[in-house]
Amino acid sequence: MKSVLAGTKVLDFSRIFAGPDAAQTLGDLGADVLKIEDPGKGDGCRSLGTTDPKMMGYGPTFQAFNRNKRSMTLDLKSDEGREIARKLIADADVVISNFRTGTMDKFGLGYEDVRKLNPRLIYCELHAFGDKGPMSHIGANDLQLQAHSGLAAITGDGNGPPNRAGSAIVDLHAGMSLVAGVLAAIIHRDRTGEGQKVTTSLLQSSAHLMGYFYQEYWVTGYVHRAMGTATHLSVPNQAFPTKDGYTVIIAPTQEMYLRCVEALEAPHLLTPPFDTREGRMQNRDALIEVMSEVTRQFTSQEVYERMGRVKVNVAIVQDVAQAANHPQLEAIGGIHHTEIDGEDRRFVASPFTMSETPTAFRTPAPRLGAHTDEVLSSLGYSAEEIAALHQNGAV
Amino acid sequence: MKSVLAGTKVLDFSRIFAGPDAAQTLGDLGADVLKIEDPGKGDGCRSLGTTDPKMMGYGPTFQAFNRNKRSMTLDLKSDEGREIARKLIADADVVISNFRTGTMDKFGLGYEDVRKLNPRLIYCELHAFGDKGPMSHIGANDLQLQAHSGLAAITGDGNGPPNRAGSAIVDLHAGMSLVAGVLAAIIHRDRTGEGQKVTTSLLQSSAHLMGYFYQEYWVTGYVHRAMGTATHLSVPNQAFPTKDGYTVIIAPTQEMYLRCVEALEAPHLLTPPFDTREGRMQNRDALIEVMSEVTRQFTSQEVYERMGRVKVNVAIVQDVAQAANHPQLEAIGGIHHTEIDGEDRRFVASPFTMSETPTAFRTPAPRLGAHTDEVLSSLGYSAEEIAALHQNGAV
Numbered sequence: 001m002k003s004v005l006a007g008t009k010v011l012d013f014s015r016i017f018a019g020p021d022a023a024q025t026l027g028d029l030g031a032d033v034l035k036i037e038d039p040g041k042g043d044g045c046r047s048l049g050t051t052d053p054k055m056m057g058y059g060p061t062f063q064a065f066n067r068n069k070r071s072m073t074l075d076l077k078s079d080e081g082r083e084i085a086r087k088l089i090a091d092a093d094v095v096i097s098n099f100r101t102g103t104m105d106k107f108g109l110g111y112e113d114v115r116k117l118n119p120r121l122i123y124c125e126l127h128a129f130g131d132k133g134p135m136s137h138i139g140a141n142d143l144q145l146q147a148h149s150g151l152a153a154i155t156g157d158g159n160g161p162p163n164r165a166g167s168a169i170v171d172l173h174a175g176m177s178l179v180a181g182v183l184a185a186i187i188h189r190d191r192t193g194e195g196q197k198v199t200t201s202l203l204q205s206s207a208h209l210m211g212y213f214y215q216e217y218w219v220t221g222y223v224h225r226a227m228g229t230a231t232h233l234s235v236p237n238q239a240f241p242t243k244d245g246y247t248v249i250i251a252p253t254q255e256m257y258l259r260c261v262e263a264l265e266a267p268h269l270l271t272p273p274f275d276t277r278e279g280r281m282q283n284r285d286a287l288i289e290v291m292s293e294v295t296r297q298f299t300s301q302e303v304y305e306r307m308g309r310v311k312v313n314v315a316i317v318q319d320v321a322q323a324a325n326h327p328q329l330e331a332i333g334g335i336h337h338t339e340i341d342g343e344d345r346r347f348v349a350s351p352f353t354m355s356e357t358p359t360a361f362r363t364p365a366p367r368l369g370a371h372t373d374e375v376l377s378s379l380g381y382s383a384e385e386i387a388a389l390h391q392n393g394a395v
Numbered sequence: 396m397k398s399v400l401a402g403t404k405v406l407d408f409s410r411i412f413a414g415p416d417a418a419q420t421l422g423d424l425g426a427d428v429l430k431i432e433d434p435g436k437g438d439g440c441r442s443l444g445t446t447d448p449k450m451m452g453y454g455p456t457f458q459a460f461n462r463n464k465r466s467m468t469l470d471l472k473s474d475e476g477r478e479i480a481r482k483l484i485a486d487a488d489v490v491i492s493n494f495r496t497g498t499m500d501k502f503g504l505g506y507e508d509v510r511k512l513n514p515r516l517i518y519c520e521l522h523a524f525g526d527k528g529p530m531s532h533i534g535a536n537d538l539q540l541q542a543h544s545g546l547a548a549i550t551g552d553g554n555g556p557p558n559r560a561g562s563a564i565v566d567l568h569a570g571m572s573l574v575a576g577v578l579a580a581i582i583h584r585d586r587t588g589e590g591q592k593v594t595t596s597l598l599q600s601s602a603h604l605m606g607y608f609y610q611e612y613w614v615t616g617y618v619h620r621a622m623g624t625a626t627h628l629s630v631p632n633q634a635f636p637t638k639d640g641y642t643v644i645i646a647p648t649q650e651m652y653l654r655c656v657e658a659l660e661a662p663h664l665l666t667p668p669f670d671t672r673e674g675r676m677q678n679r680d681a682l683i684e685v686m687s688e689v690t691r692q693f694t695s696q697e698v699y700e701r702m703g704r705v706k707v708n709v710a711i712v713q714d715v716a717q718a719a720n721h722p723q724l725e726a727i728g729g730i731h732h733t734e735i736d737g738e739d740r741r742f743v744a745s746p747f748t749m750s751e752t753p754t755a756f757r758t759p760a761p762r763l764g765a766h767t768d769e770v771l772s773s774l775g776y777s778a779e780e781i782a783a784l785h786q787n788g789a790v
Contacts, residue, residue: 002583004579004580004582004583005579005582017607025575029579048628049607049611049628050611050615052615055614055615060607060610060611060613060614060615061607061610061611063610063614064606064607064609064610064611065607127727129723129727130723130726130727130729131727132726132727133722133723133725133726133727134722134723134726135723136726136727137703137706138703138708138709138710139706139708140708140710141645141708143624143626143632143633143643143645143710144643144645144708144709144710145710146624147624147634147641147642147643147710147711147712147713148710148711148712148713148718148721149713149718150713150714150715150716150717150718150719151560151561151562152624152634152712153561153712153713153714153715153718154561154562154715155550155551155558155559155560155561156550156551156552156558156623157551157552157555157556157558160552160623161552161623161624161634161636161641162623162624162634162641162712163550163551163552163558163621163623163624164550164623164624165546165550165560165561165564166546166548166549166550166560166619166621166622167546167549167604167605167607167608168607169560169564169568169604172568172603172604173564173567173568173571173604173746174746176568176571176572176575176603177571177745177746177747178747179575180420180571180574180575180578180747181747181748181749183575183578183579183581183582184399184400184424184578184749184752185399185749185752186578186582187399187400187578187581187582187585188397188399188749188751188752190582190585190586191585194751196749196750196751196752197749197750197751198747198748198749198750199747199748200746200747200748201727203723203724203727203729204724204727204729204744204746204747204748205746207718207724207729207743207746208567208571208743208745208746209562209564209567209568210562210715210718210743211459211742211743212412212444212455212456212459212460212562212563213562213715213719214459214715214718214719214741214743215455215456215458215459215742215743216444216445216455216456216459217715217716217719218455218719218740218741219450219455219458219740220445220447220450220455223714223715223716224561224715225714226558226561227561228551228555228556228557228558228559229538229541229542229547229556229557229558229559231538233443233444237538238538239542239547239556239557241556246542246547246556246557247542248538248539248542250536250538250539308532308533311532311534313533313534313535313536313539314533314539315533315535315538315539315540315542315543316542316543317542317543317547317548317557318542318543318544318545318548319545319548319618319620320545320548320549320605320608320609320612320618320619321545321612321618322545323543323544323545323548323602323605323609324545324608324609324612324613326543327528327529328524328525328528328529328530328598329598329599329602330528331525331527331528331529331531332522332524332525332526332527332528332531332596332598332599334525334598334599334602345613345614346609346613347606347610348602348603348605348606348609348610349599350572350603351568351569351572351595351599351600351602351603352572352573352575352576352593352594352595352599353576353593353594353595353599354576354579354580354583354591354592354593355591355592355593356583356589356591357579357580357583357591
C-alpha cells in the first residue's frame with residue numbers, strides 16, 4: 001500500500017504525550033520517525049502508568065504513543081551528542097521538540113542555528129503557554145491547561161470543586177494540531193522548496209477547544225458553568241440513570257421527544273407542562289426527575305435499543321473496559337492488531353481513514369536505544385567510534 | 396503573506412461543529428471555502444447558543460466556526476440544487492459533508508458518483524459511529540461519544556453521576572483529525588495527481604483521545620475511574636482550594652515537592668509520612684487535606700506567584716471569562732482581531748503557528764446565502780436563470 005510520507009525523515013526530541021503522539025501520527029502516514037532519548041532513562045512516558053517490574057521502561061502508555069518509530073539515545077549535554085544531533089538534523093525533513101522554551105537554543109540546536117544547515121527543514125516546537133508573554137516561564141501539563149482555559153470550571157456537576165476531563169485531551173489535541181501544521185508545511189515545501197518553523201502550545205490547543213465559549217462570552221457576556229452531562233441549550237440532552245448505569249438520551253426537538261416518549265411507553269411524559277419544548281425547558285429539573293423514574297425501570301441496553309429503534313440519539317455511558325472492548329471501533333477499522341511477544345495486541349489507529357494511502361501499523365514501540373548503532377553506522381561512524389561513544393556516555 | 400492553500404477550493408456541506416471547524420482551519424490556511432446551506436434556515440449552528448433576536452441566524456457560536464467562508468444556499472432535495480452541486484464538485488479540490496451515512500449517496504453526490512466527475516477530488520465524510528458496524532445507524536453528537544468512549548466515566552469526582560468534559564472536545568478533535576487527513580491527501584495528490592476519500596468519525600476521535608487508557612486496560616486489565624482533578628500517578632497533582640477559588644499545583648518529584656513546601660512556607664508538610672514520595676502516595680488523602688489547609692490561606696494569585704517563582708508547575712482554575720480575557724493567549728498571537736459592525740471583535744486563531752505561511756483571518760462568518768448569486772454567476776447562470784432558481788426555491 002502507498003503511504004503519503006514514505007521517505008520523510010522525522011527527528012523527534014519530544015517526550016510524554018503531545019509531541020510523541022504527533023510524531024506517531026506522522027509515522028502512521030509512512031514517515032521514518034527517529035525518536036531521540038536520553039541515555040539511561042529515555043522518555044519519561046516509558047514507565048508512566050505502570051509499576052509492574054516486567055513493564056518498566058516499556059509500559060502500555062508508552063506503547064500507545066510510540067509505534068512506527070526507531071529509538072536512539074543521545075546525550076544532548078555532551079559535545080559528541082550535539083554533533084550527532086546536528087548531523088541528523090542536517091538530513092531531516094521534520095524536527096519536533098517540546099523542551100522548556102530556550103532549551104534547544106542552549107544545545108545550539110535552535111531554529112536559527114539549524115536552518116542554516118538545512119533550509120528545507122520543518123522545525124517544530126511544542127510549548128506549554130508559548131515562548132513569549134507573562135506566562136512563558138511556566139512549564140505545564142494537560143491539567144494546568146484544563147484549569148487555565150476554563151474547561152475545568154465547566155466540567156463536573158457544578159456543586160463541588162472543579163473537575164478535569166479524565167483524559168489528556170489538551171495534549172492530544174495539541175499533537176493533532178501540530179500534525180496539521182507539519183503537513184501544511186510539507187505542502188508548502190513541496191511547492192516552493194522553503195522550510196519553516198511550526199509551533200503550537202498547550203495554551204493554543206486548549207483555547208481552540210474552548211473558543212466557542214470565549215466567543216459567546218466576548219459577544220454576550222454569558223459565562224458558562226458546569227452542568228454534569230446536561231447542556232443549557234436543550235432538554236432532554238444528558239445521561240439518565242438506568243437499572244445498571246446511565247444512558248444518554250438526546251431529544252431536543254418536538255418530533256424526537258414524541259418518539260422518545262413513545263419508545264419509553266411513558267405517556268405521562270407528555271402531560272403539561274412537558275408537552276411543549278418551552279414547557280420542558282422551563283421545567284427542566286422536574287422533567288429530568290420524572291424521566292429518570294422511567295429510565296430507572298430499564299437496563300442501559302434496553303434504553304439504548306428502544307431509542308435506537310425510533311432514531312433518537314442515544315449512547316450507553318461505558319467504563320473504560322466496555323469502551324475498549326466494544327465491537328464498533330473494530331468494525332470500522334479503528335484498531336490495529338499486531339503480535340508482540342507471542343500475544344495478540346491491539347492499538348487504536350490514527351483518527352482518520354484514507355482510501356488510497358491508508359495509515360498503517362508497521363512496528364511496535366521501540367526499546368530504548370534499540371536503533372542507536374544502526375543510525376550511527378548510517379552516519380558513517382565506525383564500529384570503534386560507536387563503541388567509544390557508548391563508552392563515554394554520549395549515546 | 397503567503398498562504399499554503401491559496402487557490403484550493405473547499406466545498407463544505409457540513410453543519411454544527413466538527414465539519415465547519417475543519418473547513419475553517421483549511422480557510423485559515425488560505426483555502427477558498429464555500430459553505431453550502433439549506434435555503435431558509437441554513438446551518439443549525441447559526442442560532443445555537445443565542446436567544447437574542449438581533450443575533451438569530453448569526454450567533455457567536457456560528458461566528459466562532461465559520462470565518463473565511465462564503466455561503467451559498469442550495470436545496471439538495473431539488474433537481475436544480477443537485478445539478479448545481481455537481482457542477483461545483485466537478486471543479487472543487489475538497490468536499491466535506493457530515494450527513495447521516497448514505498445521505499450524500501441519496502442525493503447522487505456520493506463518492507462513487509462524483510469521483511467520475513473529478514478524479515483529483517478529495518472527498519471527506521465525517522461520521523458519528525462510522526459507516527458500518529452495529530452502531531452505524533445511530534446519529535450522534537459530542538456528548539454521546541464522551542459517554543460511549545469511557546471519557547464520561549473517568550470525568551468528575553467519581554461519586555455521583557457521570558460527567559462530560561464541558562466543551563465539545565470530541566467534535567473539535569474530529570475536525571482537526573479531518574484537517575490532518577485532508578492535508579495528507581493534498582500532499583499525495585500534488586505528487587501523484589490522485590484524489591481519494593478521507594473519512595473520520597466522532598468514534599475514532601473519541602478513541603484517539605482515550606486510546607492510552609484502552610491500551611493500559613488491554614495490557615494490564617486496569618480500569619480507570621474518575622478522580623476530580625487528581626491522577627493516580629502522582630501527588631500533589633491537582634487543584635487545591637484557595638481563599639478565592641482553586642489553583643492547580645503539580646509537584647510529583649521530591650525536588651519539586653521540596654520547592655513547593657518552601658514556597659508555601661509550610662515546613663509541617665515535610666514531617667513524616669509526607670517527607671518521601673512513597674509516603675505521600677500512601678497517605679494521599681491526608682496530604683491533600685493538610686496541603687489544602689495551607690493553600691486556603693492564600694489567594695489563587697498568591698499561590699500562582701509563589702509556585703511560579705520556584706518553578707513548580709501551577710495554574711489558576713479560571714472561569715470562562717477569566718480565561719477568555721487572560722493576556723497570555725493574546726501575547727503569543729493566539730487571537731485574531733477584526734472589526735464587525737464597528738466593534739472590535741476577537742476570535743481564537745487556529746491552534747498552530749507557521750512562520751512563513753501564517754494562518755489568517757480574512758473575512759468574518761458569512762450571512763446565510765450571501766454569496767449565492769456570485770457563485771451561480773461564476774458557474775455561467777444568467778441573471779434570469781438565477782432569479783428563476785430563487786423563485787422555485789432551489790437556492
